[in-house]
Amino acid sequence: MIIDSHAHLVAPPAFYGYRANLLASGGYYKGNPGVTDEALAKSAATNVATMDSVGTDVQLLCPRPFHQMQSEKPDRVVHWWIEANNDLIARTVAMHPNRFAGVAGLPVCAGSPVTDALPELDRAVNELGFVGVSLNPDPYEGRGNSPTLDQEYWHPLWERMVELDVPALIHSSGCNSGRESYSEHFITEESIAVLTLLRGEVFTKFPGLRIIVSHGGGSVPYQIGRWQAEVLAPNLGGDPNNTRFEVQLRQLYFDTVLHNPLSLELLFKTVGADRCLFGTEKPGSGSAINPDTGASFDDLKPVIEAMDFLSQSDRDLIFEGNARSVFPRLKIDG
Amino acid sequence: MIIDSHAHLVAPPAFYGYRANLLASGGYYKGNPGVTDEALAKSAATNVATMDSVGTDVQLLCPRPFHQMQSEKPDRVVHWWIEANNDLIARTVAMHPNRFAGVAGLPVCAGSPVTDALPELDRAVNELGFVGVSLNPDPYEGRGNSPTLDQEYWHPLWERMVELDVPALIHSSGCNSGRESYSEHFITEESIAVLTLLRGEVFTKFPGLRIIVSHGGGSVPYQIGRWQAEVLAPNLGGDPNNTRFEVQLRQLYFDTVLHNPLSLELLFKTVGADRCLFGTEKPGSGSAINPDTGASFDDLKPVIEAMDFLSQSDRDLIFEGNARSVFPRLKIDG
């Protein structure tokens, strides 16, 4: 079975019209997303067709990250919007229960305690049957004040995730810095997420926590030499007796949303096949056609199948096995 | 000949005491670096010995980037400090004219026009005989307001660099964001530099401009699939008829400061050997001993020599030829 662990809700355009209304209304009028079953069925069917075209059996759907707007005010606008996303995902899953499962957006709002997001986490898992969460590590969306993932700010979330036995897919949202597009900011935030998680004590304090880093871990696998050396260098705060960086790195999981064979090879060889989950977010960042191959950049299944240095067991882990371990609440049979 | 294009001044500790004095004095007292010839000769000799130990013939020396403090106020403190760095580099070069050449720091100050830095650029090239510049693309040092490299802010600098026929090594300085260490910020800023340079019209307007991106280009070569697809995707602002990203990328040069064989392989195969300059910044970020090899992470000459997929001509370009082309003012004979 091929499980795409990094996929996003495909919603009718009107759903984003609702988002525009929420923002323009400034939190005074909640209104209604107004997505009919008919419109949703149509967009869901399109998605299933896309999956079929590349051989994906199951997609784990979370909200479109760059639309999550966790830095907008007042907070209730964010809550309403994230809830509407999770509701729409749940309706989509209900239409195709063997092809989709839900990964919840979380209303972690810039400047507010993370505990504000826990009721929606509970609702998504316990009422809507979701199997994981999508987590934006930068609720300020590029304005620079978000607490890094090693800080105490996040502890209540880690604790609840462990209790509910759900993992988080790290994926930032919008970017208002004026220096990066949201897409470029994704990579920056994933790098910060990896490095701050590893230098803190998160995995010591929350041993049951499972974190997947999107897009192959940002810059970290490529820049690993830098961090391997630093961990061991006394003049840079390291120690020759420290746990080596490449070992620390394997506390995390990574998806394969890299759209490039050489990069995937680097990823698998650096973190190991047992830490990688198949992901394409198709349709999404890689759906353009690669003129060299005639296939889309995000058609990664044949790419991975063609890699000689991977064993069949490696491929099974990447395509399905790791997702089964990391998302134990996922119950779709193979 | 082995030319290390990315190396930093090794100064006696008292030199940084001078930096501390400048900052503490708030720009009221300029004082004097107070580095004696004797002390400098000692540190220069140490550096030469390090070079000899790994087979480097020539190092291109620029100031220690993380000490550049371009966001400190008043501006004159930055000017005094950068000038003192360039002076010390010039004295070091004068002690070993066949082993070192100077790459100038630039006093581009947060919130001030880039033209303020041009007199020091002129002095460094015309009076001190420097062959290139080190350029911090984020003078605000992580506080978020620096103009990106595609903006008009930088045009006067590009113009003067072309006139003087010197390249820039992109390398950020400190980081005060509270979310990244300066070292992590290097990677972020290099990625932003590459992506903003390519989406702007800098190379169209300044065709003679030469830019080297430190540390193998940040995250970009690893994340290239993302940008290849985006450039061609109409829904992401792209166009199937656009120049492909991997071609655009070859407008830039990259150094090899990656400290990891797999990453170097990815870099060479992605951007081509003719765009890569040997660099180790030894002693620096990679000088810890790799327990697996017993050599330091930054001992990259044997790593590159051992790569079968490179031709001898490729290696010659990486070790020397590209540096000769990019730094035409470099006059040390082989």
Next chain:
Amino acid sequence: MIIDSHAHLVAPPAFYGYRANLLASGGYYKGNPGVTDEALAKSAATNVATMDSVGTDVQLLCPRPFHQMQSEKPDRVVHWWIEANNDLIARTVAMHPNRFAGVAGLPVCAGSPVTDALPELDRAVNELGFVGVSLNPDPYEGRGNSPTLDQEYWHPLWERMVELDVPALIHSSGCNSGRESYSEHFITEESIAVLTLLRGEVFTKFPGLRIIVSHGGGSVPYQIGRWQAEVLAPNLGGDPNNTRFEVQLRQLYFDTVLHNPLSLELLFKTVGADRCLFGTEKPGSGSAINPDTGASFDDLKPVIEAMDFLSQSDRDLIFEGNARSVFPRLKIDG
């Protein structure tokens, strides 16, 4: 003929999905509104049917004000959005050229010079055939720094409007103050617009300028006693020889979007029928059914027709004549 001078584009929901995309994309991807002719024809037809149901012959369409987002950054997001609105209005007008005419949104962006909006003003009038503009007097959208209408900031706009012979409908946009909904802010900004225009020298410097204030002039007609007294009171900066406030007030025009008979009566008696333009913005703020009448609050034609104190000539001015004078570019025959 019944001309509704204050009406807004009725667009398919997907159009606002485009707005959401623009915002989330941070100005990096312009994208495409993606409104098909079919979808637009459907929404236009709905609008025409609404007009028919209440006897409106012509509507002057401007963008939905609360969606105008002039305080969003970067500016190009605002420009793209306003242009898309004007384009969609033009397409709607083209579908029903005897029932609609265009009133342009203007990309006056918070913190940027008003001259940035003039190219779009020119395009709307000269290329798209629009007959007036909708003007948000608070581009900062409730954050408090917008220059008031008596300040020099606005002069280039007044000048160009006079040259093009088009009037402005004053209508604010969103509100981010946290103290008012956008709807409440409309009233506040209309009051500020009236009072600042009258205390400045705008009409002396731009004698050909024509300004219509939405929603019956905010609070001003109701609070007129306060301003009548102030204008004449030396201890409040007035002078008994000043032009009386009620005379000054008649330099402006007002629409009838008040949804309440007593308020309309106060308006007509205070400013005169020759300064009032029929407006309902139907469907809009007053479309709820009034349980007392069974008609919608914004079904104002019968309300005005029933007012004994108005002459037939008064009614003709309100329903059509004043609009003809104020919008001389309006060419739909009666």
Next chain:
Amino acid sequence: MIIDSHAHLVAPPAFYGYRANLLASGGYYKGNPGVTDEALAKSAATNVATMDSVGTDVQLLCPRPFHQMQSEKPDRVVHWWIEANNDLIARTVAMHPNRFAGVAGLPVCAGSPVTDALPELDRAVNELGFVGVSLNPDPYEGRGNSPTLDQEYWHPLWERMVELDVPALIHSSGCNSGRESYSEHFITEESIAVLTLLRGEVFTKFPGLRIIVSHGGGSVPYQIGRWQAEVLAPNLGGDPNNTRFEVQLRQLYFDTVLHNPLSLELLFKTVGADRCLFGTEKPGSGSAINPDTGASFDDLKPVIEAMDFLSQSDRDLIFEGNARSVFPRLKIDG
């Protein structure tokens, strides 16, 4: 008996010299208001003469609102000043106990808890014998951060007012926004006060609370059609089953400080005579002579007496009865 419920202390000019001293001294020197009995007697006599000239029997005196300066720092300057105002009112009342009663200013300071003002409220009612309070709903004075009246911030004040059985006259103070004069800001703040009080749960939680809105309720009675429709419109956050806006509005009281017959008529017909209190704040905003009548704009008694649509019982309520109900601590016999 004619009770003017909205009147302000007439103080000798030197009293405001004290205010200037407090501000200039920055809170370091408290000093002394220095108003002699002789000077105060003179100004009080002037006030009584003014009352006699228009047939007012009793005035309820509160501090001059635009001088209240609740946004000045440090807070102690505000406390000293408000206390001095209340003291001076008490002295004035003592001089003419049958003509005046006190309505207390409150030192609610921008950014400080409302509880800081409660000791002065207690002192004014229990020690000075005051019968109500004047409440500035915008302690930040136009700088935009004041909590609206529906927020919990204000609960301790509502609670104490109910315990003491005193009402509040809503009346804002200065304005530093640069967009409105203090006088224009009064109207804006009254509108915000009405709308936020009605959309919150204040009257449900504090059923004994009595609030009078100055100047005829800002813009709300005139713009009522807008709010009537919104309350019933589902797409604007309303519901056809909601309590109708005009009913909600009658939870509040309003004064007659409108200076214009048509506006008074609109007010009485909209909220009902039983919710209106006679007020003129004479001498004040309406004391200029109306050239059309030869009387001052604020000579409202004959205006109201001439209104045919009011019954005698209505007039009695407006002139006296409502004030008796709303200010039960007022003990002056008719």
Next chain:
Amino acid sequence: MIIDSHAHLVAPPAFYGYRANLLASGGYYKGNPGVTDEALAKSAATNVATMDSVGTDVQLLCPRPFHQMQSEKPDRVVHWWIEANNDLIARTVAMHPNRFAGVAGLPVCAGSPVTDALPELDRAVNELGFVGVSLNPDPYEGRGNSPTLDQEYWHPLWERMVELDVPALIHSSGCNSGRESYSEHFITEESIAVLTLLRGEVFTKFPGLRIIVSHGGGSVPYQIGRWQAEVLAPNLGGDPNNTRFEVQLRQLYFDTVLHNPLSLELLFKTVGADRCLFGTEKPGSGSAINPDTGASFDDLKPVIEAMDFLSQSDRDLIFEGNARSVFPRLKIDG
């Protein structure tokens, strides 16, 4: 003849009531100071009596500094107030032309160019006959951004003062820092004024400029050892060949408002009798009775007369001669 070069307008309290009105009105209503000739004559007579009681023949009157409010906004409030002060001083001088002369307040407004103050300077000298100016070196009043006196900001003022041949008395105004009272801030600002004037090139560029520093020069004469050493110390930016600090200091003038014999002795011996002007600002900071002497602290004439180390010529300079030189426009005969 005894000339008190540092004295302030004694105005009726109502004048400061006008100041309060200006501030509260936010610049919307200019109003009128409302000081009658009768009231002014009374306060002027009081002042003359005070002068007679201590033997002062002439006072040079400037506005009360701590009331100058140069940091208030909008600027026009400051202009109106300073102009009103200068007008009142001119009226006072006109009442007693042989006892008073005018020293003008200047509307140098925080954040605005100093040239804005020049029209009032011209008016004061050319129309009102004033002989000098009072200069607040900290228009931001303790909020920290005022340009120091060595900066170019002040050049237009120096230039005009030289043209008009008038000196400036350095005297700061209010203080909003929360760390100092306005009175304590006077001393701080005088110290900063002395030190910045001496380290800049003001007296080189404007050789005809004459500056008197209030209150005996702040802390500088007492702390002179520190600055004498610094000027000569290379490691503190000095040079043994520099002009010695005590010589530089004599480019300035100082008044005697120190209220303490030992301090006056230190001042005279440090800067020389030829640089000191008799000043008491009586009635003012020193008017309390000294229990040890039974005289007020500011009764300085007998204190100076009793100093043996001064020659008669020294005393003549202090009491009259230096004032004659520094204020050449002063024409009162002895």
Next chain:
Amino acid sequence: MIIDSHAHLVAPPAFYGYRANLLASGGYYKGNPGVTDEALAKSAATNVATMDSVGTDVQLLCPRPFHQMQSEKPDRVVHWWIEANNDLIARTVAMHPNRFAGVAGLPVCAGSPVTDALPELDRAVNELGFVGVSLNPDPYEGRGNSPTLDQEYWHPLWERMVELDVPALIHSSGCNSGRESYSEHFITEESIAVLTLLRGEVFTKFPGLRIIVSHGGGSVPYQIGRWQAEVLAPNLGGDPNNTRFEVQLRQLYFDTVLHNPLSLELLFKTVGADRCLFGTEKPGSGSAINPDTGASFDDLKPVIEAMDFLSQSDRDLIFEGNARSVFPRLKIDG
């Protein structure tokens, strides 16, 4: 015995290189000061030689104040640096236990509670054997927000100092205001410290507290007439029955770091010899050679010995006795 109570660590230049590293590293790498015993012994010997040259027996060493950087972020950088200073002082004392004693720097960080500094206070006294503390009253270093010494913020520190029986030497650190050099800011902050301590209730609440003000008390002894009068003047917040200022002032101690005989004379005569501690901070602010004497400005022992108005007992107190009382933990025998 001659005890210099105000002296600073003389450290090798490399120690300040460590400071530069800490700042540039942004708190990510603690590193190591790297001061060898050999280098420290050399600088300590230089210091002893300096003491011998002017007859000083003992110096109480605290960190160089202008390097203390309490406003830098993150706080841990400040803590690491202050701890390193105290460690280096302890090592210096250990090398010359009869010539030096330690006075601790305190990591009071801008914006953080003073209690954060108490562990280092405890360590310095209990583990390192220090005898007092050096206290910067302006942790914001000229940016304007530091709580003054009369505020509750400081109470936990006063309490612990009393428990440990150690005094504080008031001495500010750097200055970032752009208006004063750090050296000028010292004088400003000492003046503020004196005046705020005296107007608050610190000595009433902490009767055992001992405070020494550096540099002869800033401006206060020279400006004493001003404060003597204010304390007694009702219109300035005083009272004729108040404790006189000169008596209040004697609750504090002062050092003699004035470098000028006349100023020292003023100090001794104003506060009394029993409140003055010999201090020179040699080598430091006064070490330049006075061309008039041929001695350095800070060679104060002969200056004081030559003062006729002091008794031998006075001199003993100044040179040793007062230090013994104020620093009871100082155990070096005479």
